[in-house]
Amino acid sequence: MANRLTWKIVRDAIHQQILDGTLMAGDKLPRDEDIARDMGCARSTVQRAMQDLSDSGILERRRKGGTRVRAEPVTRATLDIPVIRNEVENSGRKYGYHLIRREVATPPPSVLAGLGLGSSARLLRVEALHLADNRPFVFEDRWVSIDTVPEIMDIDLSRENANEWLVHNRPWSRCDLRVYAEKADARIAEVMEIPVGEALLVIDRTTWAGLKPITTVGATTAPGYQLLTQI
Amino acid sequence: MANRLTWKIVRDAIHQQILDGTLMAGDKLPRDEDIARDMGCARSTVQRAMQDLSDSGILERRRKGGTRVRAEPVTRATLDIPVIRNEVENSGRKYGYHLIRREVATPPPSVLAGLGLGSSARLLRVEALHLADNRPFVFEDRWVSIDTVPEIMDIDLSRENANEWLVHNRPWSRCDLRVYAEKADARIAEVMEIPVGEALLVIDRTTWAGLKPITTVGATTAPGYQLLTQI
DNA sequence: TGACAAAATAAGTATGTACATAATAGTTTT
């Protein structure tokens, strides 16, 4: 009931001081306690606000060192990479899935290194195509650790999608992501039904459960695909 | 001193239940209060842990509805896009900058629409090349709102980098990012000293201060450029 | 039966207090 300050109000007030130039890059802010006294709220409210600004990369906070406006600004964005089926269906299109290859093999050294495995490890390789309205949407080239996920061998991957099965049955605790552009080679061009040489966005993802590698996937997206974030 | 539970311990305990299958996608968790009682800590400690898991996209929380394991998992990653100079110098290379074009013009409709401006607005256009060890690293094609940032007209952009000037002098409150792949056209190929048709990663960014648009930039990166995140 | 109001619920927030921790500044010892 009372006209208390919320941490979001405090956060926006501080942010506003940065936006209007009252606080510039590198400037030091007063102690949380003083800000709390000046604004008339509890220190924990200021702490919450500061934590949020710090998480967004706007402020830098150090014990004893105090709080300052980040001197080397970064654009910090949150990227949500959904399960492909959801991505397709949420955009109102029909999802389709098609298994291309399934085999047990020894992956190339780069894949083994990325997973932190020795040179003789044998993994399950899965190539599959995800469709949106019957058109190729994402081609995935995946290696799954049979050692970490033995159950995957019993799954009928022509009916069930490895991506979804893993995400529902083997949650990860660590994930490496890399995003880059690549020219479509003959193979990709054929599978995706596009001209050779087309520029495609590729999302590589490697996940672990604890220290054990689960899977590494290269997801080659159709032409025109965009990753979006909004802050 | 006492053996109190920290919110990180609580968070990891919950997360562990998800990792080991005790909690599956879609499952409902007990109320914070009950978890706190069971684990022997304050509800605020549980709240802090839950907030973190919710921010990471692992849990979904709704007032009255309770907490459940996210049914449609997403990979949520935080992307830090630094100022290019810092990115180059932090990797131990020499940073260079070169202004290619500076003019006042009316941008194409797509740019105007992205900025939410009418069809007659005149903006400052800046084309510039960022170098790493004297080799092209990022080509930027930028439009700056003269209305929002009139001071930009007085800056000598052949000496001072628009990217850095803006980021230090015009903090934004909202930012849209989009990442995609594009084939190098003749112009880009010449500027970047690469073959025509090379697949390049492009990062488009548009920023606002409140409702007023500041700038929109297309940053075309050199071949091999990767966006990385690690969770 | 359906529409609408009231109650119940669980997360979200605010506060004061106490203590923990990391980083710095100052002081003493070698």
Add this chain to the structure above:
DNA sequence: AAAACTATTATGTACATACTTATTTTGTCA
């Protein structure tokens, strides 16, 4: 003067408590 303690400081965390808010469930009335 370098190294090794010590004190100080500002943020970080934990907790008990009280109140707020969004949402669902329930109850009432037409």
